[in-house]
Amino acid sequence: MTTHTDPAAALFDLVTKYREAVESVVVGKSEQVRLAVTVLLAGGHLLVEDVPGVGKTMLAKTLARAMDSKVNRIQFTPDMLPSDVTGVAIFDQRSNEFEFQPGPVFANIVIGDEINRASPKTQSALLECMEERQVSVDGTTHRLPDPFTVFATQNPSEMEGTYPLPEAQRDRFMARMSMGYPARDAELSMLDHRDSVDPLTALKPVVSAAQVRAMIAQVQEVFVAPSVKQYIVDLARATREHEAVRVGVSPRASLHLLRAAKSAAAIAGRGYVVPDDVRRLLVPVFAHRLVIGSRAGRQSSSTAEAARVLGQIAEQVPAPTGA
Known part of the structure; x- marks a missing residue:
């Protein structure tokens, strides 16, 4: 006997499993997790803005850890160069040719931590990556992995050492959200259980990059x-x-x-x-x-x-x- 699985129901079950895995670490932030997963399955990029210490990077790392895929983290700093993000062509004396060395942007999930601490010139290195899913270096185009999503965090623009994101950069983020301070019970639970244990260490991937790619294609229908x-x-x-x-x-x-x-x-x-x-x-x-x-x-x-x-x-x- 052949059983037919409803594609919508199968997607719903898989997404629910993924969300539950993320919420087991990011406690008390179901709406934020839901929006992040919405952006991921829409093939977009997410900007998370809030004051330091409220869990912006933890959310991004948890979303990445729950997926079996290639993940790279970029810690943006004022002295970072565009090539530190995208990669650079290096001359190989043995072959007498330039060889492209991919930067950290070549991953399924890129965690851009404190993106607005980098200069506008370095921020602009992500423009082509985010819109066209590719990197152009010395006239050669290099495709990025599929799926490709940027989860970027930033501190409020009025804080010291930050640069405002240019309009063109903001426009490439599908959505923006704030984490907000945790509820009283959630913060108390954090003090009880996370004083000496990192909850990410116990989290195992529940979906693969191929499954996410298939879900993104299904969402488009x-x-x-x-x-x-x-x-x-x-x-x-x-x-x-x-x-x-x-x-x-x-x-x-x-x-x-x-x-x-x-x-x-x-x-x-x-x-x-x-x-x-x-x-x-x-x-x-x-x-x-x-x-x-x-x-x-x-x-x-x-x-x-x-x-x-x-x-x-x-x-x-x-x-x-x-x-």
């Missing part, structure tokens, strides 16, 4: 009604026309919101996107891209101000019914 696509476009256009916004979101942001909504639907066990998927992801996907301020006056990239504006837009733009 999730159905999106034309009315929901129009809803996404209307939300994006509203950011460009809002009186408090100096620079609205790009068409890339609309595409990222579409992909993230597909991923959210698949994680929820559905084969189709509903307007609520779009609304829930509006702030994580759009807020970090907005530049708030009048055309002639002060401008700001404050995520809090952007979230407030997006809240207004979500109320003003009608969601499709029956989608």
Whole structure:
């Protein structure tokens, strides 16, 4: 007797297993873990911003450890060069030719720790990697592994020793989120169980890179009604026309919101996107891209101000019914 497995159910079970593994280490942050997995299965990149010590790097390392894949960590510093990220061509005297030495960006998951401590020139080394999944050195193109995801952490821009991320860099991150301080019980549990034990040491991979690649392909097949696509476009256009916004979101942001909504639907066990998927992801996907301020006056990239504006837009733009 042949049994047929529902692909949506199989994906849901595998994603649930992966999320539970991550949440066994990152305690009390189910919403943050859910968003991170949503971005991963949408084929995007995630920016985690918050003050030091709240678990930004722990989340990134746990997401990587739970997947059986190649993982590299880049500790960004002010003196880092672009070639320290992407790699460099070195002359080999034996062969009398230049040989490319891949940098740490050649991995399935790249953990970019404190990305905004590097200079804008070094930050820009990731632009081609994140958008085109490739590195160009001396006229030669080198493909990056598949899947390829950047989980970057950054400290708030007002902290010492940081450089603001350029607009082009922020636009390549599918979503941005904050970790926030832990709840009282979660922090107490951390004091009880993590004083002398690293919880990552006991974590074993529960999915492979091949499985994640297959899940990403499956997410791309999730159905999106034309009315929901129009809803996404209307939300994006509203950011460009809002009186408090100096620079609205790009068409890339609309595409990222579409992909993230597909991923959210698949994680929820559905084969189709509903307007609520779009609304829930509006702030994580759009807020970090907005530049708030009048055309002639002060401008700001404050995520809090952007979230407030997006809240207004979500109320003003009608969601499709029956989608």
